[in-house]
């Protein structure tokens with residue numbers, strides 16, 4: 001067998017391989033405009049790694065050639081969505097940041113029971129490949145009194161990742177993320193699909209997945225939400241966009257509504273109606289001081 005040297009260069013010359021300053025500035029502005037994601041100078045390598053192989057595989061000469069192509073496209077061209085899918089970061093896990101689930105059990109479920117709720121509406125606002133809404137479904141299926149129904153709206157800007165979310169099929173390497181008491185919510189694959197597990201249908205049936213851009217004007221769904229999870233996405237947004245998103249979620253929740261953000265995120269830098277209630281938990285009413 002003849003051994004081949006690995007192809008380490010994406011493009012043929014050094015000049016083509018690296019993203020030039022004007023290309024980086026163009027993609028920085030474009031991504032911010034389309035998604036709200038702010039790519040600082042430190043993200044130049046990341047952008048290059050994400051776009052480079054795509055540009056090469058689609059026979060553009062270099063980043064600048066791709067840029068020129070984009071400039072010829074109408075705003076509804078499918079290429080824009082492809083670009084969005086390339087630049088999003090979709091890292092997620094089942095039962096990520098478990099303190100939020102404790103909060104649901106000790107604070108929200110008793111509150112919902114006291115209010116006499118018959119149905120709760122929850123929005124997973126950057127659901128990625130679905131682990132977050134499925135975790136919620138597993139959790140509520142076991143913790144919520146049977147006479148209270150739940151419905152989820154789960155959305156993301158990335159259409160590729162939404163297909164994965166909708167499928168609800170995951171590699172076995174993720175099985176350990178699900179605590180023992182909730183493993184009954186999934187079916188393990190057998191035979192040729194033994195490397196996979198899938199979420200049970202009764203859980204999936206409570207979730208509607210849809211593409212939704214958090215920086216768009218319109219309100220999501222046709223319902224006010226009791227709880228919104230907008231976790232590990234605002235970390236990519238500048239302050240002005242965080243404000244737009246926090247205000248929109250505020251408008252989209254019931255008057256007793258609750259917002260969960262990621263543990264490394266904060267609404268401290270912006271003025272909004274949200275009141276801090278617990279670490280990375282905000283409410284419309286209760287403890288805390290409006291900023």
Ligand SMILES: C[S@@+](CC[C@H](N)C(=O)[O-])C[C@H]1O[C@@H](n2cnc3c(N)ncnc32)[C@H](O)[C@@H]1O
Nearest residue numbers: 035088091092126128157158213214231232233
């Ligand atoms: C790191 S994942 C977080 C997933 C999940 N919320 C969690 O905490 O595990 C961030 C997700 O935000 C999505 N995203 C980025 N910008 C968005 C926007 N403007 N609107 C909606 N979703 C967006 C990405 O596609 C990605 O799937």
